[in-house]
Amino acid sequence: MSSEAGMKSVRCPYCGATFQVPATVQVAVCPYCGTTIWLNTGQVFKEHYMYPIRVEFNKAYDNVLGLAERQFAAPEDIRKAASPDAGRIHFVPLYLYHVKVRAECPGNPEAGLEEEWVSRLAVKNPIQGLSINYRFPTRGRRFFEPRTLERGKYYQPDLDPKELLSEVTSRATLKALREAYNWCDEPKIVNESKWEGIVHYPFWEIRYSYNGRKYYALVDATDGTVVYLEYPIGTKKRGYLLSAAAGLLLGGMVIGAGLGYAIGSTTAGLAGGAVSSLPGVYKFLSLGVSRVGRYVLGERFAREDS
Amino acid sequence: MAEETGIGIRCQRCGAPLDVTPETIVAVCKYCGFPNWTAQAYVYPIVIVPAKSREAARFFEKYIHEDPDMKGLADKVTLKRIETVYVPVYFATVAVESRYYGKANVTLTKVEVYTDSKGRVHTRTKTRVVRVDVRGTYNGVEDIDIIARRSVDETELRPLLVHYRKTVFAGGKEGVPISQVNWEEVKGEVLAAEVAPQAAQTYARDQACDITYGKVKEIMENKAKEKAAAMNPGWIPTMVSWDVLRIPCKAENRWLSPITLVPYIEAIYSYEGKLYRTVFAGWDGRRVYGEEPMLALQRAVYFGGALFSSGVLGGGGLAALAASAGHSTIAAIVGLGAFALGMIGSYYLSKESLKDVRVEKEE
Numbered sequence: 001m002s003s004e005a006g007m008k009s010v011r012c013p014y015c016g017a018t019f020q021v022p023a024t025v026q027v028a029v030c031p032y033c034g035t036t037i038w039l040n041t042g043q044v045f046k047e048h049y050m051y052p053i054r055v056e057f058n059k060a061y062d063n064v065l066g067l068a069e070r071q072f073a074a075p076e077d078i079r080k081a082a083s084p085d086a087g088r089i090h091f092v093p094l095y096l097y098h099v100k101v102r103a104e105c106p107g108n109p110e111a112g113l114e115e116e117w118v119s120r121l122a123v124k125n126p127i128q129g130l131s132i133n134y135r136f137p138t139r140g141r142r143f144f145e146p147r148t149l150e151r152g153k154y155y156q157p158d159l160d161p162k163e164l165l166s167e168v169t170s171r172a173t174l175k176a177l178r179e180a181y182n183w184c185d186e187p188k189i190v191n192e193s194k195w196e197g198i199v200h201y202p203f204w205e206i207r208y209s210y211n212g213r214k215y216y217a218l219v220d221a222t223d224g225t226v227v228y229l230e231y232p233i234g235t236k237k238r239g240y241l242l243s244a245a246a247g248l249l250l251g252g253m254v255i256g257a258g259l260g261y262a263i264g265s266t267t268a269g270l271a272g273g274a275v276s277s278l279p280g281v282y283k284f285l286s287l288g289v290s291r292v293g294r295y296v297l298g299e300r301f302a303r304e305d306s
Numbered sequence: 307m308a309e310e311t312g313i314g315i316r317c318q319r320c321g322a323p324l325d326v327t328p329e330t331i332v333a334v335c336k337y338c339g340f341p342n343w344t345a346q347a348y349v350y351p352i353v354i355v356p357a358k359s360r361e362a363a364r365f366f367e368k369y370i371h372e373d374p375d376m377k378g379l380a381d382k383v384t385l386k387r388i389e390t391v392y393v394p395v396y397f398a399t400v401a402v403e404s405r406y407y408g409k410a411n412v413t414l415t416k417v418e419v420y421t422d423s424k425g426r427v428h429t430r431t432k433t434r435v436v437r438v439d440v441r442g443t444y445n446g447v448e449d450i451d452i453i454a455r456r457s458v459d460e461t462e463l464r465p466l467l468v469h470y471r472k473t474v475f476a477g478g479k480e481g482v483p484i485s486q487v488n489w490e491e492v493k494g495e496v497l498a499a500e501v502a503p504q505a506a507q508t509y510a511r512d513q514a515c516d517i518t519y520g521k522v523k524e525i526m527e528n529k530a531k532e533k534a535a536a537m538n539p540g541w542i543p544t545m546v547s548w549d550v551l552r553i554p555c556k557a558e559n560r561w562l563s564p565i566t567l568v569p570y571i572e573a574i575y576s577y578e579g580k581l582y583r584t585v586f587a588g589w590d591g592r593r594v595y596g597e598e599p600m601l602a603l604q605r606a607v608y609f610g611g612a613l614f615s616s617g618v619l620g621g622g623g624l625a626a627l628a629a630s631a632g633h634s635t636i637a638a639i640v641g642l643g644a645f646a647l648g649m650i651g652s653y654y655l656s657k658e659s660l661k662d663v664r665v666e667k668e669e
Contacts, residue, residue, distance in 0.1 A: 066581030070662040072605070079579055096456070100508070111554070113512045115505065117456035179515065182554040244609060248656065251613045256621015260628075268628035269621040272645055276620020279653030280612045287660065295662070 013037065021156045027122075027198065028156055029093070036198055050091065050200040053151065055224040057087040060204040063224045064217045068231040073241060073293045075234030078210060085207040085214065089152025089221060092130065092203060093122040095161050096196040101172040103180035103187040111183040112176030120164050122157035122198065129218040129228025129296070130203065152202065161195045169193045203227070215292065229295040233287070241288030245281045252277030318342050326498060331454075332565065334392070334496035339489035350503050350565060352394075353481030355474060356492040357569030357588030359390040365591035366573045369584065375598050375664075379577055386581070387574045390494030390588055393463060394454040396503070397475075397563040398510035402518045402555055404444040408526050409550040411435050412534035414541035417636065429636050434541065437549075438533045440526050447560070448514040454501040454565060462585045462595035465668040466570050469587050469594045481566045492569075494588070499565050507559045515555035522553045570594070582663065597663040608659035612652045620648025 007020045012030040021028045028037050037043070055063075061084050068074050068082075075081070096119050103112030121130070173189055180187035202221035207214060210232045218228040233241075252273035260269015287293065315326045317335035324333045324342060332352060333342045341352050358365075366388060370380045416432045451467040453460060474480065501509070531543035569588025574581060577599050584596040623644030630637035 063581060066576065066579065067662070069578075070580040070582075070599075072600075072660050072662065098456075108554075108556070110511070110557075113508065113515065115509050115512050179519075179555065182552045244656075244659075248609075248612055248616060248652070252616030252620060252652070255613070255617025256625070259618060259622040260625035263622065263625045263629050265625045265628040269625035272624025272627075272648070273617045273621030275624070276645060276648035277612075277616035277652050279649050280616060280656030281652075283653060283656040283660065 010037065010039065013042065022158060025156045025158050026160050029198065029200070049197070051202060051222045053089060053202045053221045055204070055219070055221050057084075057204065057206075059224055060219040060221065061087065061206055061208070063219060063226050064206055064208065064229060067226045067229055067295065071229075071231055071293055071295060073233045073237045073287050074231045075210070075237065078232070078234075082208050082210045082215075085209055086205075087207075088205045090127055090203045090205055091152050091154045091200040092127060093155055093157040094119045094199050094201055095122045095157070095159075095164060096199060097165060097168045098194045098196050099169050099172045100192040100194075101169060101176045102190040102192070103176040104190055105180055105184035105187050108183055109190075111187055112178070112180035114172035114176045116172065118168055119199070120159075120168060122159050122161070122164075123155050124158055127203065127205070127218065128216065154200070157198060161198075165193060165195050225297065226295070227297045231293045231295070233290060233293055238288055241284045245284035245288060248277045248280050248284065249274060315342070315344075324498075330498040330500060331502055332394075333498040334484065334567065336493070336495050339484055339487070339493075339496075341484055352484060352499075352565040352567070354392065354484050354487055354492070354567040355470075355481045355569060355589050356487050357390045357392070357494055357571065358591065359493055359569075359571075359588070360491065361591065362388050362390060362571045362573075362586075365571060365586045366575070366584070368591065369586070369593050369596075370575075373593070375666075379599065382577055384576050385573060386576055388571060390569055390571050392494055392496040392567040392569045392588075393466075394497060394499035394565050395467065395470075395563075395568050396452040396454060396501070396506040396510075396565060398450045398452060398506065398559065399561040400448045400450060400510050400514035401558045401560050402444075402446050402448060402514050403558075404518055404522050404553055404555050405442075406444060406522050406526055406554070407441045407550070407552045408439070408530070408548055410438050410440060410526075410530040410534075411547045411549065412438060412530050412543050413545040413547075414534060414538055414543050416541045426633065428633055431635055431639075433544075434538070436534050436537060438530050438537075440529045440533065442525075442529070444518070444522050444525060446518060446521065448517050450510040450513045452501065452506045452509050452513075454499040454506065455497060456500045462570070462572075462667075465594040466568065466585065466587060469592055469668045470568055473587070473590060473592075481564065481568075484567075494569060496567060503562060503565075507562060510559060510562070511557035514557045518555045518557075519553050522555075523551070526551070526553075592668070593666075594668040596666050598666060600661055600664055604664070605659045608655050612655035612659065615648050615651030615655055618648070619644045619651060623648055 006023050008023050009018055010021055010028050011018050012035055014035040015030065017030060019030060026039055028039055065079050065082060068078050099116050099118060101114045102110055105111035169191060177187060204219040204221050206217040206219060213232060215230040217226060219226050253270050256273020257266050257270040260266045315324050317324055317338065317340055319340040320335060320338040322335055322337040324335060326333050326344060330344050343349055366385055370376045370383050413433055413435050417429055418432060419427060419429050421427055453463055527546045530546050534543050571586040571588050573584045582597040585594055586592060587594050623641045626641030627638050630641060
């Protein structure tokens, strides 16, 4: 069997199938039976599962339009005038970690304590619109089902899970240390954090057109949540946004000048009204002059507060 | 090995397939309600708060016809999907103790009014810094909710649990053993529990101490201010910084509930083609989390606020600063503060006016 450039062949120790993975891959997943193999040692890793596709393309596309319609700057006829171009499933690998860090002081083994479960994207080049610390919807985990892989693009994890582990635990370690300094000056860190396994997670990549221009969206295929969305800016809405920017600036100046006149400093009032309207003006203007509007699902991401 | 490669695990009682992963501790069959434990070691009490699944649609109707923001829109609302889901939760009580100690620098201010040689009245602000020691013992009890699912989005679950404590717990009730409910009536999808009781205890201690640090720090700040004020009559303490701040926290688990299956009802509805999501408490139908349409009038109100903020606070503030320069420190400070607030307000309110939804939740 000849290998493509930058690829290597792997033989699955469980089902015997041979498959190709990029040469940089450290943890390979057999696309036929789902067995996870640690390539350095040949060790078979059991904790691998995936989320099933529960949302079909039509539903995902409907959610994209439903969300686009909600956006202030989107054109009102988007549902009628937009048309779907392509839809593709991506099975994206995520590593799961159980973070548990203690900081010991004499007489108190738990002077600092942190425990949490986190996930991290297991590929170097993420898909557009997907952050590295995706929070799963509460529902829908299931054991690996290789059959469903035929439906989409399947990614082999190419990051080293052990390297990521130290990155994932560093925040907890700092916090545990900070807690322990309340007890003693030289706490000892006991890191019981573990890499727990891999999960493959499905996303719909959706491409659609509006007025001859192309837009992109990413949808969680297990619960239909739109994770990332690009949408057109409607002509009428652009007009509203630009008027709002101008109105806020002029209104701020007029009210400021009037109030300034009453207080005894018209110029300062005018300047104050103008300057303090600028942050708002920027908000309207930046959306008003963009080619596309962008929506990023906020609450599932980056909730790792300090 | 077979079980792990897709053939799946089935309910021990009715044989239906279960959604089970290596993380699962217990999976309740959604068809017959039987709890399937995946590891013997974990057998632990499990109770359910029965959902009024059959009334789900009625809860939604009631909400859109009675909620003040929604009533006017009810005719244009279409319910797309409504489902009952049970989420496994532990409720914990943790006792905390902290023998705290700190050395603080407290900044105090005093405003003086004086008359200059030409008979004009002025104000001037004086500041001074004093060092005080603070120590004491804090004893507290924290109630911690632990969602027994790993790395999930908790956005709508937290408000659900707030409401749970207010109603079910406050009413002296709790869940009932699963075997005692009529599954056909309370039926819903049950999420498998993934956090073992022991891990839940650790997590509860971690959380209880995190809360305690905040509370004790506030107590210490107040103590430091009181102490400094008592030593300097007529001066007002404004700021505290710490040279030494020690808040050692010791947490002890007092109680851990059984794994409690708490139900929520999720409804997806459309309004003028746009999609929105709302979550109701499964036991009493209270809306605990909801996205609501942003109407043109609401956008206009935010825009008006941004205008007020820029013109009145920003313009008025800077004018007040200019007019009072040189003879009234207080007016100058107020003016500068209003100007800064005006800038923040103009940004924040403009941003709000462009939002796609308004989110309301139980707090």
